[in-house]
Amino acid sequence: MLVDVNNFYVSCERIFNPRLRDVPLLVLSNNDGCAVARSNEVKALGVKMGTPWFKIQDLARQHGIIAYSSNYTLYASMSDRAVTILRDICPDLEVYSIDESFLRVEKIALHYGGIEAMSHAIRDRMQRDLSLPVCCGCGPSKTLAKLANHLAKKNPEFNGVCDLNSLSKSERLRWMSRIDVGEVWGIGRRLAERLRVLNIRTVLDLRRADPKQMRAGFGVVMERTINELRGVSCLSLEEVEPPRKQIIVSRSFGRPVKALSELRESVSTYTARAAEKLRAQASIAAAVHVFIHTNPFKENMPQYSASKSIALANPSDDTRELIAAAQHALTALYRPGYAYKKSGIMLIGLSDKSIQQRSLFDDESQRSRSSQLMTAIDRLNRDYGRDTVTWGSAGIARHWSMRAENRSPRYTTRWSELPIVH
DNA sequence: TCTGGGGTCCTAGGACCC
DNA sequence: TCTGGGGTCCTAGGACCC
Numbered sequence: 001m002l003v004d005v006n007n008f009y010v011s012c013e014r015i016f017n018p019r020l021r022d023v024p025l026l027v028l029s030n031n032d033g034c035a036v037a038r039s040n041e042v043k044a045l046g047v048k049m050g051t052p053w054f055k056i057q058d059l060a061r062q063h064g065i066i067a068y069s070s071n072y073t074l075y076a077s078m079s080d081r082a083v084t085i086l087r088d089i090c091p092d093l094e095v096y097s098i099d100e101s102f103l104r105v106e107k108i109a110l111h112y113g114g115i116e117a118m119s120h121a122i123r124d125r126m127q128r129d130l131s132l133p134v135c136c137g138c139g140p141s142k143t144l145a146k147l148a149n150h151l152a153k154k155n156p157e158f159n160g161v162c163d164l165n166s167l168s169k170s171e172r173l174r175w176m177s178r179i180d181v182g183e184v185w186g187i188g189r190r191l192a193e194r195l196r197v198l199n200i201r202t203v204l205d206l207r208r209a210d211p212k213q214m215r216a217g218f219g220v221v222m223e224r225t226i227n228e229l230r231g232v233s234c235l236s237l238e239e240v241e242p243p244r245k246q247i248i249v250s251r252s253f254g255r256p257v258k259a260l261s262e263l264r265e266s267v268s269t270y271t272a273r274a275a276e277k278l279r280a281q282a283s284i285a286a287a288v289h290v291f292i293h294t295n296p297f298k299e300n301m302p303q304y305s306a307s308k309s310i311a312l313a314n315p316s317d318d319t320r321e322l323i324a325a326a327q328h329a330l331t332a333l334y335r336p337g338y339a340y341k342k343s344g345i346m347l348i349g350l351s352d353k354s355i356q357q358r359s360l361f362d363d364e365s366q367r368s369r370s371s372q373l374m375t376a377i378d379r380l381n382r383d384y385g386r387d388t389v390t391w392g393s394a395g396i397a398r399h400w401s402m403r404a405e406n407r408s409p410r411y412t413t414r415w416s417e418l419p420i421v422h
Numbered sequence: 423t424c425t426g427g428g429g430t431c432c433t434a435g436g437a438c439c440c
Numbered sequence: 441t442c443t444g445g446g447g448t449c450c451t452a453g454g455a456c457c458c
Binding site for chain 1: 423424425426427428429430431432433
Binding site for chain 1: 454455
């Protein structure tokens with residue numbers, strides 16, 4: 001079963017601010033760039049996912065669309081609560097994204113008197129405990145559960161719940177013949193285009209294609225997708241989240257940045273954040289990759305885009321070493337005279353900290369001091385809030401930082417931002 | 423003024439080994 | 441006329457997901 005929150009970010013904003021409930025509401029990407037979540041009212045006005053905010057503003061004024069900056073602290077916190085509830089109902093669970101989980105339900109559903117009853121129990125509980133609307137889709141493979149979820153979401157007659165197993169075969173095929181092939185999980189824009197050339201236009205067309213033959217033309221992923229559509233499960237439930245293989249932190253700037261000193265602050269800030277994530281999953285990085293670029297949408301401005309990797313002498317999770325490497329890369333990349341729009345860093349070549357290869361000149365005492373220092377800093381920042389202890393090179397004023405002009409309070413994670421009831 | 427951020431997997435091709 | 445067979449590792453690029 002796939003459980004998916006409807007319009008997740010928008011729904012989070014509505015929990016603590018009931019005034020937002022019946023108005024057209026948008027949530028914008030970082031830097032207030034484009035629409036990443038839309039209420040049903042906004043979808044009805046024809047606003048597409050990813051539309052730049054400045055292109056919607058006239059429409060917004062006409063129809064009273066309200067736009068919020070994204071509040072990832074709130075969304076992550078609500079996501080954690082949702083997963084806690086789902087795990088309580090069904091422990092065989094894979095967290096697939098911030099607002100979706102796959103559940104293995106065949107046994108547990110029996111206690112609820114079937115999948116449909118279980119689905120409604122999930123919907124009621126999410127509504128009652130979190131004020132979050134969800135849809136449940138169920139099928140014999142992940143791809144079919146995804147498809148069922150799509151049906152539940154788009155067709156009111158399903159009432160938010162669709163179990164493909166409970167439909168007759170002819171009903172299943174009829175629904176499949178009505179859905180565009182591009183809606184299938186794993187079929188993106190490019191593949192959908194290529195499939196249409198072969199006259200494969202609907203989910204049913206794809207289901208009828210020959211898996212072996214399609215593998216030759218499209219690769220193994222396509223073969224799996226077709227088999228999954230036929231009810232042959234090829235993708236397993238991944239209950240334990242594997243550690244990340246790379247960690248990226250990057251942001252667009254709130255305004256164009258020209259000075260190397262400001263780029264340096266941004267790169268240190270992002271590296272420090274990436275290093276925290278690295279330590280949180282008990283990994284070390286073998287190399288640091290830095291990139292900077294100008295605004296590609298400004299076609300009449302001089303463009304520059306560059307990136308560079310620096311390998312560390314010894315894989316590390318020490319913010320000081322990672323920042324030093326990142327700054328070294330930035331020095332090599334920087335060209336004066338450009339208006340930079342974005343910088344970012346990647347930690348790559350990640351491996352488990354507990355099995356690290358030491359070098360001939362390794363200094364055990366230094367290494368242990370480094371670990372203790374990083375642990376202490378992480379704990380201070382966790383207990384007393386981000387940036388309680390910060391890095392000098394990351395700057396203080398940070399005039400380059402991203403725009404977020406209408407962010408809601410962090411209702412669930414800050415004492416000072418708790419909602420107040422009058 | 424103005425267009426996000428963070429990931430994964432697969433494949434082809436090159437370089438190299440014996 | 442005419443130049444093997446079997447393998448690994450790495451990287452870049454393309455596709456996808458939310």
